[in-house]
Amino acid sequence: MDAPTIGGVQMPRGDGSVVRMPRGASLTDFADKIDVQPASLVTVMFHLGEMVTATQSVNDEVLELLAQELNYKLEIVSPEDEDRELLDTFDITFGEDADDGHAVSRPPVVTVMGHVDHGKTKLLDALRKTDVQRDEAGGITQHIGAYQVRTEHEGQDRTLTIIDTPGHEAFTAMRARGAKTTDIVILVVAADDGVMPQTVEAINHSQAAGVPIVVAVNKIDKEGANPDKIRSQLTEYNLVAEEYGGETMFVNISALKREGLEQLLEAVLLTADASLELTADPDMEAQGVAIEAHLDRGRGAVATVLVQRGTLRIGDSIVAGDAHGRVRAMLDENGNNLKEAGPAQPVQVIGFTSVPGAGDTFLVVDEDRVARQIAERRQARERNAQLAKSRRRVSLEDLNKVLAEGKIDNLNLILKGDNSGTVEALEDALLKIEVGDEVSLRIIDRGVGAITESNINLAIASDAVILGFNVRPEGKARELGEREGIDIRYYSVIYQAIDDIEAALKGMLKPEYEEVQLGTAEIREVFRSSKWGNIAGALVRSGEIRRNSKARLVRDGAVVAQNLTIDSLRRFKDDATEVREGFECGIGLGSFNDIKVDDVVETYELREKPRS
The missing domain is CATH 2.40.30.10 (Translation factors)
Structure with missing residues (x-):
């Protein structure tokens, strides 16, 4: 096939071969792979409706579009593969034991998962005899913690490493990460509540990672507790209890009263011993x-x-x-x-x-x-990956709108938190907020630790709002922020931050209006006045007719005039502000005089629609 000519530039036609590119690659990187000039790729992208510079990090969709146009197959290198290739250059092997001959048994790594308020933290409190929850805002665990618990099993002193993952829905990414680092999952389900959205989420993460699950049916001491109902509900998710002929171990517990804890740990160890071979080489580099x-x-x-x-x-x-x-x-x-x-x-x-x-x-x-x-x-x-992710895609169709810029509002945010997991979860949740194309959310910086002068200066330069999660400004940063009027919001519960930002984005939207009909009046007679023009003698058929309201004139079912105004309204000889259904009135439509008997006057008003 002949080489394509785009914008006067003749491009080499690919042979369908695979081009491997990292996330956030630029057109220059792509040009190096296929041995062409970067400027020619800029021209190609322009004619494909994308405004891209040669050195700009672009997202996967843009690279895919370019590869298809030039007859190449694009393969985006996964972060794991990128890392593996990077480590290969230093002759480092990650994720494999150096010598299986040196492998020894190791403790199982257990992750505790479940829905909000189903008792995960209480369970850990009971196992570790500590009180984590009193330090957590809103009673919700918002950090990942790892602890070791020791117990006796079949006459041996055994150790379990337990990872606690937050239960709120915003921490999906953190829970998914917990499932990838774990050997066994303890799924905590409240016997008085049942299977909830985060319960299903935890099951999906665990099953996707191929991790065995032990179900802890908690709160069996509460009124209304029904452990059998939990067992029945979970069969829908391929978690069939052993007593029902399945392979999943269910244990009834009460974390509050410390009941069933030994049986739970025993179930975890039995599952580990039966289905997992947990070994590691302690002699290699960590x-x-x-x-x-x-x-x-x-x-x-x-x-x-x-x-x-x-x-x-x-x-x-x-x-x-x-x-x-x-x-x-x-x-x-x-x-x-x-x-x-x-x-x-x-x-x-x-x-x-x-x-x-x-x-x-x-x-x-x-x-x-x-x-x-x-x-x-x-x-x-x-x-580079972050730059590509935050880039707004612009097509030629809406180029003028984007260049006008005033038509598109941005809310710039700077995130600071007390630990990296929370900052990542908050960023992930905020970027999922959808309010349409009129406004956009950009997170221009993120970090761990106190709010610094550097954060304040960036907020000044970019007109950004700073969100502080369990952190406060340093001394001089506070003074600078107050002096410059920077909006700094402080939060200790993640969903409050999400709700506030969503409300702010909706507040930036231009108001939407809907038409609400007020009333209709049928013209029975037309009175001609040299001073006031034509006056309609009408009978109000529905609703009410209000003076100064907007109106339209309908004749034989067709609208003959729009954007009229009820300029005058009278009941007999007296002026009126409104006339209700069933009463007669005189209506003046200002300078509009083309009215006839049997015409219908419809009045309406525009009301602002609440954003959903």
């Missing part, structure tokens, strides 16, 4: 996942990590996501100092130069230089 991270004023960046294989030691050079550093100190969940942490052990690590993201994989490398290089490449990659 690898795992960052469960949570936050910025501590005294200690700097602090990350809770779960070691999945190998042994993490003080002094190790470590990289997690786009953060790197050297392990200066390690603490267990009780605040005790550790010198090393083995497989399936959660620890707090101090020593990162920046805050890693919740769910970022971590690994130990030979030296600090390698850790820094890996982190810097990940930063650049993620920055």
